[in-house]
Amino acid sequence: MEKxxxxxxxxxxxxxxxxxxxxxxxxxxxxALIESNASDVVVNEWGKRRLAYPINYITEGYYVLANFKSExxxxxxxxxxxxxxxxxxxxxxxxxxxxxxxAEAEEVSVEEVAESTEATEE
Numbered sequence: 001m002e003k004x005x006x007x008x009x010x011x012x013x014x015x016x017x018x019x020x021x022x023x024x025x026x027x028x029x030x031x032a033l034i035e036s037n038a039s040d041v042v043v044n045e046w047g048k049r050r051l052a053y054p055i056n057y058i059t060e061g062y063y064v065l066a067n068f069k070s071e072x073x074x075x076x077x078x079x080x081x082x083x084x085x086x087x088x089x090x091x092x093x094x095x096x097x098x099x100x101x102x103a104e105a106e107e108v109s110v111e112e113v114a115e116s117t118e119a120t121e122e
Contacts, residue, residue, distance in 0.1 A: 007098065008020030008075050009067050010034070012082060013092040015114045016048055023062050024085050031066065033081065038068035067096075 015025050020071065027045070035041050046063035053060075075093045082091040 003071055005039075005069050006066070006072055007069050007096040008032075008038075008077070008093055009065070009096055010078060010093040011065045011089065012064065013061040013089040015058055015087050015089050016051075017058055018062075022087070026085070027062065029085075030064070030078075030082075033078065034066055034068055037074045038070035038076075038106060041066060041068045042056055051089075058089060061089050064114055093096055 014026050018026070031041075031043050034043075043068075044065040046065060048060055048062050050060055051058070075095070079091065079093055082088050
């Protein structure tokens, strides 16, 4: 049976109250976890930013965005590890849509529109 690979995006916020080396260690832990279980990993560090509202009296956090491709089981495991790790304020992992299928659908609809406008002009 063929394993299905999906595209995912995860954003996690590390507590801003942590020291710089503790933040880096926590970020590296999750990046290593993602790289060992996924492919096509792209990590984008947004850095330290002010939170929209305080979370447990913490007003700043380090934001990290990661895009990757993996089997559907891995995002569930990643969410579980986020939940039990101290220092992670918030996290979210979402499945991304495949652009190729929507691009093909858009091509078909553009062709249908072009054909229908030609038919109405005649």
